[in-house]
Amino acid sequence: xxxxxxxxxxxxxxxxxxxxxxxxxxxxxxxxxxxxxxxxxxxxxxxxxxxxxxxxxxxxxxxxxxxxxxxxxxx
Numbered sequence: 001x002x003x004x005x006x007x008x009x010x011x012x013x014x015x016x017x018x019x020x021x022x023x024x025x026x027x028x029x030x031x032x033x034x035x036x037x038x039x040x041x042x043x044x045x046x047x048x049x050x051x052x053x054x055x056x057x058x059x060x061x062x063x064x065x066x067x068x069x070x071x072x073x074x075x
Contacts, residue, residue, distance in 0.1 A: 002041025003031065010048030012055060023055050030055050 003024040012021040012033060024032040024042075033055060039045060 003037070003043070004028075005044045005046065006037055006039060006042045007046045007048050007053055008037075008039075010051055010053035012053050014055070018052075021053075023053055 003026050005025040007023040007025075010021070010023065012019055012023065021033055021035055022037045023030060024037050
């Protein structure tokens with residue numbers, strides 16, 4: 001099995017817990033979360049050591065099509 005991208009060595013934060021884990025992505029979707037995911041055949045490996053990883057998190061703070069300084073921000 002191969003993944004497009006694996007985020008390794010991060011601290012995964014979910015709605016209920018925080019733990020050290022890897023996050024694998026295939027075709028733009030999270031397909032696995034766990035320790036020691038197979039790295040062979042991975043297209044890209046991202047080292048997130050010392051960082052938090054929020055799988056599935058969405059940044060809801062946006063300014064799409066809102067007036068700002070006499071103009072509109074275009075996302």
